[in-house]
Amino acid sequence: MKISQLAQATKVPAKTIRYYESIGLLTPPSRGENGYRYYRARDAEMLIFIRRCRELNIPIQDIKQLVQVQQNPEASCATVDFIIAEQLQRVRQMQQELNQLERTLNSLVTSCSSEQIQDCCILQSLMTVE
Structure with missing residues (x-):
């Protein structure tokens, strides 16, 4: 299949x-005499795998490792387990940071009852050095 067909089938832009x-995450396809890229079903499967990893915000370097470990089906799952556990920890850290951000924004939004910019507590608070 051509790149446009692969893009449509996998919901990944060309x-x-x-x-x-270009970064070596996906094996370069064969090319026809016309220069078009021609992909196989395996390329579509790998691209869907990569897309799902990106949906989980797994970093590209980790996805590269996940792609590489698939080359040896007899190998241990330790690398996969580690990468996923590490990503879970990053997500939990982001949740904590977002919760703190929400508390800060909530505090700001409820801090100002002024009608004029010159008396705006929110702007004054944002200009204050902590």
Whole structure:
């Protein structure tokens, strides 16, 4: 299949597919005499795998490792387990940071009862050095 067909089948833009190829995340496809890229079903499967990893915000370097470990089906799952546990920890850290951000914004939004910019407690608070 051509890149446009692969993009449609996997819901990954053609530009992103070319990027993944350029960084070595996706194996470059064969090319016809006309220069078109031709992909196989295995490429679509791998691209869907990569897309799902990106949906989980797994970093590109970790996805590269996940792609590489698939080359040896007999190997231990330790690398996969570690990468996923590490990503879970990053998500939990982000949740804590977002909760703190929410508390700060909530405090700001409820701090100002002024009608004029010159008396705005929110702007004054944002200009204050902590």
